[in-house]
Amino acid sequence: MIGFFDQIFVLLQHWIVSFLPAAWQSAAGVLLAVVAIICLFPALFALTTVFERKGIARIQNRLGPNRVGPYGLLQPIADGIKSLTKEDIVPMSADAAVHFLAPVVMVVAVFMGFAVLPMGRNMVLVDMDAGLLFYFAIGASAELAVFMAGWSSRNKYSLLGAMRAVAQMISYEVPLLLSGVTVVMITGSLSLTKIVAAQNHYSYGLPHWYIFTPWGCAGFLMYAIAATAESNRSPFDLPEGESELVAGYHTEYSGFKFALFFLGEYLAMFSISGLGTTLFLGGWSAPFSFLNWVPSWIWFFSKLMLSIFVFIWLRGTLPRLRQDQLMNFAWKFVLPMCLLNLFVAAAWRFMGDGWLRWVVCSAVLIAAYVTLGWSEMHRGKIGPRSYRYAE
Amino acid sequence: MSIVFYVLTTITVMGALAAMLLKNTVHCALALSVVFAGLAFLFMSLDAQYAGWAQVLVYIGAVAILVVFAILLTKGSETPKDGVFSRTWFVGLVIAAGVFAVLGWAVMGSMKALPQLTAVPQVTNLDIGNALVGRYVLPLEIVAVLLTAAMIGAVIVAIHEKEGQK
Amino acid sequence: MTSLAYYLLVAALLFSIGLAGALVRRNAILVLIGIELMLNAANLNLIAFWRYGPHPERLTGMIFAIFSIAVAAAEAAVGLGLVIQIHRHAKTTDLDAMNRMKG
Numbered sequence: 266m267i268g269f270f271d272q273i274f275v276l277l278q279h280w281i282v283s284f285l286p287a288a289w290q291s292a293a294g295v296l297l298a299v300v301a302i303i304c305l306f307p308a309l310f311a312l313t314t315v316f317e318r319k320g321i322a323r324i325q326n327r328l329g330p331n332r333v334g335p336y337g338l339l340q341p342i343a344d345g346i347k348s349l350t351k352e353d354i355v356p357m358s359a360d361a362a363v364h365f366l367a368p369v370v371m372v373v374a375v376f377m378g379f380a381v382l383p384m385g386r387n388m389v390l391v392d393m394d395a396g397l398l399f400y401f402a403i404g405a406s407a408e409l410a411v412f413m414a415g416w417s418s419r420n421k422y423s424l425l426g427a428m429r430a431v432a433q434m435i436s437y438e439v440p441l442l443l444s445g446v447t448v449v450m451i452t453g454s455l456s457l458t459k460i461v462a463a464q465n466h467y468s469y470g471l472p473h474w475y476i477f478t479p480w481g482c483a484g485f486l487m488y489a490i491a492a493t494a495e496s497n498r499s500p501f502d503l504p505e506g507e508s509e510l511v512a513g514y515h516t517e518y519s520g521f522k523f524a525l526f527f528l529g530e531y532l533a534m535f536s537i538s539g540l541g542t543t544l545f546l547g548g549w550s551a552p553f554s555f556l557n558w559v560p561s562w563i564w565f566f567s568k569l570m571l572s573i574f575v576f577i578w579l580r581g582t583l584p585r586l587r588q589d590q591l592m593n594f595a596w597k598f599v600l601p602m603c604l605l606n607l608f609v610a611a612a613w614r615f616m617g618d619g620w621l622r623w624v625v626c627s628a629v630l631i632a633a634y635v636t637l638g639w640s641e642m643h644r645g646k647i648g649p650r651s652y653r654y655a656e
Numbered sequence: 657m658s659i660v661f662y663v664l665t666t667i668t669v670m671g672a673l674a675a676m677l678l679k680n681t682v683h684c685a686l687a688l689s690v691v692f693a694g695l696a697f698l699f700m701s702l703d704a705q706y707a708g709w710a711q712v713l714v715y716i717g718a719v720a721i722l723v724v725f726a727i728l729l730t731k732g733s734e735t736p737k738d739g740v741f742s743r744t745w746f747v748g749l750v751i752a753a754g755v756f757a758v759l760g761w762a763v764m765g766s767m768k769a770l771p772q773l774t775a776v777p778q779v780t781n782l783d784i785g786n787a788l789v790g791r792y793v794l795p796l797e798i799v800a801v802l803l804t805a806a807m808i809g810a811v812i813v814a815i816h817e818k819e820g821q822k
Numbered sequence: 823m824t825s826l827a828y829y830l831l832v833a834a835l836l837f838s839i840g841l842a843g844a845l846v847r848r849n850a851i852l853v854l855i856g857i858e859l860m861l862n863a864a865n866l867n868l869i870a871f872w873r874y875g876p877h878p879e880r881l882t883g884m885i886f887a888i889f890s891i892a893v894a895a896a897e898a899a900v901g902l903g904l905v906i907q908i909h910r911h912a913k914t915t916d917l918d919a920m921n922r923m924k925g
Contacts, residue, residue, distance in 0.1 A: 363686065395706055395781055402709045405717025409689055412724055416682060428728065431721060438717070455781050657828050665832050672836055672859055676843030681851060688855050691836075695862050699887075702829070702873040707887050711865075714891050719858065719898045726851055726902040730909040741846050742918050748845025756838035763830045771875045772824045779880055784888075787881045792889075799892050806896035810903035 271560040274301070275387050298390050302379050310531045311341035317577045324581035344524075351520035356419060359517060363417035368518070368525035371410035375529045377403045378536040383458050385549045385562030396457040397445055400540060401438075404495070407533065408434045414526070415514035426513030429588055430497055430504035436595040437494035437501075443603035444488040447610045448475060448544045457540075461548030472554075474547035479626040480610040483634075485545040487603050489575075492537040494595070496530060499580035503588055538572035539565070598637050605633050660701055668694030679740050681732040682724065689720040703776045706784055829870035836863035850905045850915045854898065861894040 269276070282294045315330065315338055322329030330337035355364055381396035383389040393399055408431050415427020449455055452463045466473045475481030494501040505513035515526045542548060546568050549561035586594065609626045616622035671690035678684050692715040699708035726732075742748070763770075788796050840859030847853060865887045872883020909915050 360680075360683075363683070393705075395709060398706070398709045398713065402712035402717065405713050406693075408721060409686075409716060409724075412721065413686065416724075416728075424728075428725070431725075435718070435721065453782075657825055661825075661828065668832070669835060669839070672839040675855055675859065676839055676847065676852070681849060684852060684855060688858065691859065691862065695866060698829075698832075698866060699869050702869050704869045704872065704884055704887070707865075707869055707884055707891075710888055710891055714895050715858075715862075719895050722898055722902055723851065723855060723858075726906055729906050730851065730915050732849060732851055732915060738848070738916070738918070740848055742848050745846040749842055751845060752838045752842030755841055756834055759834035759837065760831060763827055763834065767824065767827055770824050770826050770830075772826060773874055773876060777872065777880050779884060783881060784884065787885055792885055795885075795889055799889055803892065803896050806900050810899045813900065814903035814906045 271386055271562075273560070274385070274562070295390070302390065303376070306376075306379065306532055306535060307528060309535065310528055311345070313531060313535075313573055314344065314527075315340045316573075317580070320574070320577045321581040324578070348521055348524035353520040353522065354517075356517050358419045360417040360419070363413050364517075365522075367410050367414035367417060368522045368529065370413065371407055371529040372525050372532070374403050374407040374410060375532045375536060378533075379539070381457055382536065382539045382543060383461050383548055384539075384565050385560065388549075388562060389458055392458055393456065395455045397449060397455045397460075397540075397544075400457075400536075401442055401445065404533075404537075405438065407529075410529075411514055414518070418514075418517035420517055423514050423516045426504045426516070430514055433497070433501060433504060433588075433591060433595075434495055436592055437491040437599070440487050440595065440599040440603045441491035441495060443600070443607065444484040444491065445540075445544060447480060447484050447603075447607050450607070451475070451480075451610055451614060457543050457548075461543055461550065464547040465550040467554035472547055472550060472552055474545065474550075476545045476547075478613065479623065479630055480606050480613055481545055483602065483606050483609070483630045485541070487599055487606065488541055488545065490599055491595075492541060493576065493579065494591070496534045496537060496576075498534065498576055500583040500586050501591055502580075503585060503591065534573065534576060535569065538569050538576070541572060542568040593641070598641055601637060602633060606630070661698075664694050664698050664701065668698065681727045685720060685723045685727055688723065689716050692716050692720065706779075706781060824874075826870055826874040829874075830867060833863045833866040833870065836860075836866065848916050848918055850908070850917055851902070853917065854901050854905065857901075858894065858898060861890065861897075865890050 278294055278297050281297060282290045285293050318340070319329040319337060330340040333339045333343045355361060378400050380390045381393055381399055411430050411434070412427050415423045415425075415430070418424075448460060452460045454460065454463075464472065464474050471477070476485045493499075497504055505515070515523055518526060542565065549565040551557050551559060551561075551564050609629055612629075613622050613626050616625065668691055671687045671694060674687035675684045675691060678687065692711060696708045696711040696716075699705075699711060837860050840856045840863060842856075843859065844853045844856030847856070868883050868887045868890065872887070875883070905915060908920070912920060914920070
């Protein structure tokens with residue numbers, strides 16, 4: 266009974282596919298799973314837009330959308346109708362082909378990332394041996410779409426926003442990869458299903474998720490910071506800051522193309538949160554062993570929505586970082602911490618079981634955090650205001 | 657050869673031609689990204705998945721963006737007034753055609769001697785990892801030093817000199 | 823024609839297109855793009871031989887290609903840094919105009 270609800274989608278897929286001749290069955294099964302992903306995640310995106318606007322509004326002591334439907338929950342439908350019926354304006358001097366292709370490349374790259382996330386027991390679209398490498402490779406290609414959008418608009422603000430966004434995404438890609446590499450090192454496999462399986466053990470009822478180890482906790486924090494910067498979310502949203510750059514690289518997009526960029530950004534947020542839960546939070550495994558009767562996909566999506574809630578919370582709370590503060594942070598704090606985390610994880614692995622490795626690893630990480638943070642926070646006094654003019 | 661091979665080859669060769677023939681430099685860089693993607697899928701069709709995804713990650717994710725940034729920083733997106741092809745373009749074309757002729761002749765001439773093993777080499781990621789830190793550890797360390805030197809060197813070469821030191 | 827021959831011909835074609843571009847174009851960055859095309863064609867050759875060749879060493883071709891990718895990335899970085907600095911000095915990237923050693 267418990268297994269039935271856990272595997273309900275897999276059984277549904279097998280049942281639907283059994284109506285077809287045997288030669289088509291595997292392809293049809295994959296096609297069905299792809300259609301499910303394409304329908305589910307945009308629906309989740311629609312729900313998230315309304316939660317984000319309500320959440321940020323409440324943090325800012327106002328109400329948020331509350332006219333369309335009960336408590337404003339039908340707002341995404343209104344937004345969708347608006348974006349579909351708006352006039353699609355392409356600037357006359359814009360590069361038409363590249364301008365058209367940029368949102369397409371972005372959305373395709375982001376959707377491909379969902380193919381390797383294990384959303385439940387036996388619920389991966391493609392069980393790749395090098396799943397993590399695939400995910401990071403696809404994520405890197407999404408940056409090209411951002412640049413294409415900014416450059417093809419022939420607009421100074423778009424180009425500036427695009428270059429800032431690409432510089433930010435490249436800078437934070439290295440910490441993102443390094444925190445993932447730490448997990449791979451401990452697990453011994455690049456396959457995401459094996460990483461989840463390695464965390465699916467319990468001792469005394471508590472799970473063996475990587476976040477509950479010193480190196481996993483530090484790694485998860487670095488991953489979260491890098492993920493926030495990769496998706497251009499506040500406090501790293503200078504490239505699309507409304508007060509500085511109109512709308513950054515998607516200034517000249519209107520109507521459905523803007524909706525595609527919006528969709529692409531939120532889906533990137535979902536997939537990077539999904540990867541974070543897979544790597545550090547145990548994927549689809551339950552927090553306590555006595556909760557195993559709850560279906561695995563409910564756990565995965567709950568952890569995903571929890572990460573999204575934290576993203577929304579950060580957006581409403583923290584002020585925006587300036588571009589140079591952002592880059593300094595990436596290269597001088599997050600990257601050294603990630604490298605140190607790699608060593609600490611190796612020390613953890615070779616020290617064997619016991620309380621000593623907890624103490625040593627935690628001490629090293631906390632000392633490094635304090636040292637690096639101290640040198641960052643107290644760098645130089647703030648002198649009299651100086652001006653630098655553009656060349 | 658399968659239809660996948662022909663489609664991928666067509667995309668790759670069209671992209672390469674576009675990268676070398678288009679007037680707008682940024683279009684050339686984007687066509688180069690298409691070539692990289694086509695080559696990555698060709699690697700995967702040759703059962704080298706690790707090399708394929710490494711190609712996407714390194715070339716499309718880093719080298720293409722680097723090329724595009726360099727084009728923007730050197731104002732390459734403005735069309736030059738003297739034309740985009742050099743004065744001696746014909747000689748270059750003849751040389752390239754000659755190279756292709758020689759390579760093609762070598763391939764066709766050695767057709768009988770070419771190996772044709774259809775067994776896919778069974779290589780897992782674990783094997784690659786073990787090889788990199790086992791048998792190939794010296795090249796790995798040298799490439800690490802090379803990458804560090806290249807990074808520091810590129811920064812030093814391209815850095816803005818301060819006004820007082822000019 | 824064996825399938826290895828097909829891949830080798832595609833690699834030769836890509837190599838000559840890259841060579842033609844490097845010799846014919848004026849902009850220094852496009853020459854670097856041509857060089858990247860040539861390196862990629864060589865990688866395709868390596869992987870094709872790894873797949874279809876005999877395997878006394880199971881991994882050599884793939885590892886060689888991976889190292890080649892890494893080294894090509896480093897070379898692209900340094901080359902583009904040089905082009906940027908030359909542009910700052912000579913205010914142009916036109917290779918036909920840079921035909922003197924004197925600065």
